[in-house]
Amino acid sequence: MTIVHHPSEATLIAHAAGNMDAASATVIAIHADMCPRCRGDLVLAEVIGGQLLAGLAPAALAPDALSRALGRLGAVPDDTTAAEPNSQVRSRLGFDLPAALRGYGIGRWRWLAPGIRFVPVLRRSSRAGLDDRPRAQSALHLFKIAPGTAMPGHRHGGSEFTCVLAGSYDDATGRFAAGDFAETAEDLEHRPVADSRTGCICVIASEAKLRFRGPIARLLQPVLGF
Template sequence: MTDTISHHIPDAVMAAYVAGNLPKAFSLVVATHVSMCDDCRANLHAHEAAGGAVLDSMAEAPLSGDLRAQIMGRLDDAIDLDREEDETPVRDGIYPGPVMAALKGKKPKWKRLGGGVRQCIVDMDREGSARLLHIPAGKPVPEHTHGGLELTLVLQGGFSDATGHFDVGDVEVANDDLEHVPVADEGVDCICLAATDAPLRFSAFVPRILQPLFAI
């Protein structure tokens, strides 16, 4: 699939992901894209290797006597052999493993947003939200800009806006500088995984009124 992917995870976002500093919603998009893209998977491993090299070069810090005693004391603790393995589910149709994990292995529960567009919120906390968007073929998403960062990963179909065309596996990075009207490609409905850390800013009156109801 890498051969068809032309829009990747920015290096700064990848570095934050590896460092564990990326909000959960954005981490889901990165993990999903990495599962689809050989190039970004290689970039991820490069960042991890660089981080390991930094740790190896750091001077060792002595453990306090109390901490050392606590660690040594835990060595004899019983191990729970019946604990389930934390395995990421495999792809189910158009949904890669990380998305299936966020959905807990269940099918998306779609809610209508209007104009044929539907959404399914898969993760939400104080730092942001991640949702699946289902956009009918040939239909637009209402014009909007952003209160912060938005990462949108195409899982099926594709869409175009003022910045270009995005196909399966591509990631669009949008911030408050971008005002756009994404339009789904003809032929196949577009399904995306989108993460935001702030509400969208819609230009039209009706979407602005309905926005709080849909948590977008």
């Protein structure tokens, strides 16, 4: 597998910094698991993170912070985990789920349009969540595009990260095969076409709903504009 398309340095650094929403971070992690070069950059960025951490100004903690921590040292963590066996997921989806997706409950393929199936993984959100300011949280979807099928032409209202898991697709910016990472700018308009032999399975984190062109595609907008 030769990977041609990689995330930008800014994206890799932000990912290593923990400065990415869950959907985007998951797509980057999937790419990095397949790409030694980006894995190396992430390790480098983590070392930078350690340096920056040590150099940060200390924040004021609650007066009893240390005594509270000392009091909890014996406690057993409640992070017991039970992921669904991968064999079960494989038989439902027809391919091996990347490790970074195994923590999510992944349902079954749903029909979206002729030749296009998808699985919703995370919903889009703009809530503040744990933060004190709202934060754009991308949606996360798996897509399966049948051989030779074109996605209806569309424009992105926000940034979008795609990682190809199997097969390949082509658009105006090039050919994207297994492991390739596409970082789509806000203003790109494209019409990806799945490879005519293999089709394409990919995972996509999208910040905003897609806007489709053409009368038929616009009729599908309520369905397709995930």
